[in-house]
Amino acid sequence: MTGTRVSGQAEKALRAAMERLLAGKPTRTDGRLIKENLYREAGVSRATMNRAPDILTEWNERTAATGARTP
Template identity: 60%
Template sequence: MTAAVSPATRRQLLEAMQRLLAGTPQHTDGRLTKNNLYREAGVSRATMNRASDILATWDAHVSRSPAGTAARRRDDDLDRLRHDLKASRARCRELQHHLDAAATVIAALAAENDALRRQNADTASRLVVPLRRDPAGR
């Protein structure tokens, strides 16, 4: 197997991995991420990516660690919450459409009601009902 990175870079990456996994980082916040791995090692991301065997070891350690389990649980929770949020937004849009339709119907009925009241008032004012007098004068 030909080395994709120099022996010095391998040593830097392995030491950085050990510090991160032990919880004693020197150059990062200590989270178990690949970003922190290459920063802790003081190499570029491209250099780290060429060390595929070290990355495989990193992934194996992180997936078994409590932090890896917590990260997977967090990612699963985020996926579920994103799905729930998408469904809630769709339901809100549907309810807003119903509300808009109801408001349109209410406005039309109110306008029709006002027109009928005006028409009724006009008709009532034109109606003259003669009073009959009682022939006996009462």
């Protein structure tokens, strides 16, 4: 992705975390659809998450579609 400035491993972790949170199956957090839970669920730092604008854009779009509520 053009806007992703993180390692492949970090991108993979963020995407997997996003899918778990959106599916209502968190493993490291309380499951709320907030960015803090995204990076914690992924096991990366907030700074790393912030260097992945494509992932954050997707997160914003997908959480807006849910009304920011877990399933």
